[in-house]
Amino acid sequence: MKVYIIGIGLIGGSFALDVKANFPEAKIFGIDASNANLARAKELKLIDEKASMADLKEADVVFVAVPVDVSLGVISKALDQVGENTLVIDAGSTKSKLCQAVSNHENRRNFLAAHPISGTEYSGPEAATPNLFRDKTNIICEVEKTAFKLQERALEIFSKLGMRIRYMDPESHDRHIAYVSHLSHISSFMLGKTVLEKEKNERDIFDLAGSGFASTVRLAKSSPAMWTPIFEQNKENVLETLNGYISNLTQFKNLIENGDFEEVFNEMERTNHIKTILNGIN
CATH class of the missing domain: 3.40.50.720 (NAD(P)-binding Rossmann-like Domain)
Structure with a gap:
């Protein structure tokens, strides 16, 4: 062959x-x-x-x-x-x-x-x-x-x-993969960017970074030459996922600003359900 x-x-x-x-x-x-x-x-x-x-x-x-x-x-x-x-x-x-x-x-x-x-x-x-x-x-x-x-x-x-x-x-593929792959990479890149910007003033920040940070930001090491065209070709679906993600981040921020930590707990507890889904996949 x-x-x-x-x-x-x-x-x-x-x-x-x-x-x-x-x-x-x-x-x-x-x-x-x-x-x-x-x-x-x-x-x-x-x-x-x-x-x-x-x-x-x-x-x-x-x-x-x-x-x-x-x-x-x-x-x-x-x-x-x-x-x-x-x-x-x-x-x-x-x-x-x-x-x-x-x-x-x-x-x-x-x-x-x-x-x-x-x-x-x-x-x-x-x-x-x-x-x-x-x-x-x-x-x-x-x-x-x-x-x-x-x-x-x-x-x-x-x-x-x-x-x-x-x-x-193809259309279903692009829509679904925007949520489970493309959004994950954007989130990782932007977390890395946020920490790098802060690191300019706080040199100890990476000394304090543990495995949670390392695993979350891992995808930020991916090739921009590969991922920029992916975001461009799947622009509509990526924007839809980003809008949902930003909405959830904003809501979570508002809960903390308002001191509603009972609902912060509830939000995280509801999201814990993802463990059941991921365990089923693995």
Whole structure:
């Protein structure tokens, strides 16, 4: 199996590691805008060879793991090049604009829109992690538009990598993911910003930071080059989630200002219900 990965960073590199581990006969080719990334990926044995877009006609599988604004053009170009039996999979966290962009492509049947919900705050080839996708949910959109035999190939790969599959339309995906992923990153970035601004005057603040702060602000270490296009492509849903979040923050602030700590307690106690939901997921 010839697997071409476009974008050899955390997601693309981790995919390469897991394909190598589960499909020993697979040969992995890397395509990246950065020659340094390609060279490093080869040093780390994430890929076997460097390649170019023109080589995609030889591919059995193409896995696209680039920022979502770049993916709009990259996937169309990949579909221009592929052979009749080539499967093209993307891993981006927005789906509506992408699915619209390729909807009329003559090779639309070769494309599977996917979003493995996994990752870390790190980026680049060095961030590649074995078993990153194991026991993680992989959302697939518009599966009916992908050729059946290529669906089967994709599901075999996802199964070997240990992913759980959910099917969803692109609009629902973008709406739901704005709440459980995109808002979390915004919240983390802004918490980090708030503390950094205060730290200018209070040098001891980071000495006092414990595991709670570290875990809450962890996502603020994520790549702005990846997340800015996500917020742009999912702008309407992100704004909806932010409005709700800001409203709750304002309400909580008002309770503290008014000295209503009984209701502060009640608000937090009601929110404790999320433990039941998250325990069910885990």
